[in-house]
Amino acid sequence: MNTLGSRIRNLRKEKNMTLAALAGDYMTKGMLSLIENNKNNPSMESLEYIAERLDTSVSALLEDGSEVTTNNIYNEIKQILKVPNISHQKEIDALVSPVINEIQHNRKGAFIFQHYAFTKALIKDVDSAVKYMNIAKSIYAENDDINALIDVEGDYANIFYLVRDYEKALQHAITTYETYKDDLSITNPNIIPNLLSTIGAFCYQNYDIDDCIKYFKLAEEKCIENKTYKHLTSIYKSLCVMYILNQDEAQYKDTYKKFNLIKQLNPDDFQTNFDIFTTEIIYYFINKQYDKLLHLLDQKDSLLKHDQYQQQVNDNFNDFWSIYKAIALYNLQQYDSAITILKRDDADTEFMALADVSVHAQKYTYLALNEERLGNNEGARDYITKAINIIESIPSNHFTKITEQTYERIINKSL
Template sequence: MTLGKRIKESRKKQGMTLVDLAGDHITKGMLSLIENDKSKPSMETLDYISEKLGVSIGYLTQSGDEEWTKKILDNEVFMDMFNFPGDFIEKNILTDFEKIADSQKGMEVYQILRIYYRYRRMPAEAEAMSKKIGGFYNEKGLNHLALADKLNDVSSMLYSKEYYSAYQWLIDLEEEVETLKEYDSRTEEYYLYIRSLFAVNFDIEDFIQCAEKLMDLSFKKERFGYYASINSDLSRYYGLTGDVEKYEYYQERVKKYLEFNPHSNSVTEMYTPEQPVQLYYVLVDEPKKHVSNLEGYIKRVSLINDQRTTVFFREYSYIFDLEIAYHKGYYQKVVDTYEPKRYHRPLAQHPIDRVLMAIRSAVYPMSLFSLGRKEEARAAFNEIEETISDIKDIFFTKEFYMIKDIIFKK
């Protein structure tokens, strides 16, 4: 929205005529020229108009269209955590780039564009968005918000799978986080969470230390947004290492949290009320019990009526059905209905989540193997392995390579 249009809109919202706003300072004709963008007001006139309208000069002079920007952000495509809204961005944002408001809401749209450019592997364009956002906050002296956006920028690198660069950047930001955390302690929580995610690939001790520090901070600040997720990751890690005591300890913390907060979004991650953290997906010890647990899980989640859970259930119901078919021994059904794209999603995912999806998709090569089609099974496994080639050495791939040993055993 132009300066003139913003003045005109503000005047009309307050029920003022041209004469009312012009007063004795300027003529009605001059004000009309300003509102129609045929003349630029002097700073003295702009100061007068803003005071008369009861708004700031910054509000009047900001570029873009605030209403359009809000409407973009409210679009439901950004609520879908499984499908990247690339077409929407190209058709509705990039074509009207000049409408992005020079405001905090506008910075959120620039964040969306940065993610889009990360996803499209366009680093220069992504960096341009980061400079735009950082400049906006630094210019206003909001250094803590500029730092928060740096952390958002690091997270956006999940879309381009630049894990090492992201992790190194987080280490470099540690001192800045320490300096500015007093302005917003949520920044420190967010920092510890995303650092733990990226540390999984490179430094398991750092992963554990960041996770423990985050949990201490959660209790101190009485904010538990990351609590269930980080405890689940720690429980899974210790379970896979064979440390039963610590596996149970962190699992118990997840159970208590979900009992206290049963409406948490994390409930979709709860395998069973007794054993919320699932360790194995394919190589389970008791297939019949596992099928019963899965069926109970499906029934429990399907009863939760909110948008996030509905989308989650829609995307995962196919995966659940295939796992149940596999564990019931219906191998031909798995082979006939397997769709790799349902597992290998293009969206940003935590490395552990990517590994878990690869493990779950292994029901397909394992079904081929069980049907005696060993060469096909090996070829299928190799294709799945390629999807996690950049993270195949992290510890959480344990079950995946146990499956490989079975399929490739001579």
């Protein structure tokens, strides 16, 4: 229950303060304990003392209007998360930061803290990210919510991923899965499949394709067992990409066929159509079928048409898909059109996924290749150096090869 006493206790614990530390010389530990357990109503003077020690305000402790604030932000974040969005953490940060001290320490507040933590990880502030995730975890623990606690453990792993500590992210996720995989108290059928999908994604960040396939197939089995079919398309997309990279055409085709079974259940489902579309993009890109890649990209507005999601998806993915289009045009020797697209916007979007970072580097790799083609060796060196700097913090993979090979050739040429 969200009471004045529980709010004081939660804030004290958030700041790692003992009863004695908060009580100080002003009151006894016993009196403070009575206040925290709602057995004694503090005076305004006592409230002002407690608020000052907790670096907050009396109005925040009294939660004037905070229930409405918490509910509104909770609902807005839920709405934001419905849309595939590579920058939604920035939206959440803008929403939550101004009212962080007004959010109630209840389950909805925990949900907000959970997602607010990612805004800190996004700017590489690991300490703050862990701090806010710990707040969420403590609230869920008080409510004995095993499903949310497992979800939070998965989110700790995601924080490590966002700061590109891929090995730590993977090990934390695997440990969480091994701890809870047979826990019969789990009631949310999505928890274990989502955790397995997270492990699969982290395996790829470590470029372990075999384990990646293993965990995604376990996620598929669990989804079917739990009848959580809506998550299957993202799993099939990931499996298809792994089979593409492994050049296993037979497994790719068998897995791709499964999209049709899901689509029969809901042919207009946006996420299903989005996963199919992105799977085909990767297939044509890796297999250098550039004519088909261009045709698919030209159809994206009709294939992904959805009143609710269209603009948001275009805003967040157009820059990325433009790189694919430019690369296709360049390899079809339509150099001017390709370079025009690559130079259109100098502002770089920060990508987190390994493949996305690698393809982003290819933007500058192809600009380097074009300078080399025109005989401008200095310009080629400048561009390829920028490209290699982008991929320096990620493992070498299929998508980085062209950047690495181009860098070696251009730099060696200049020596």
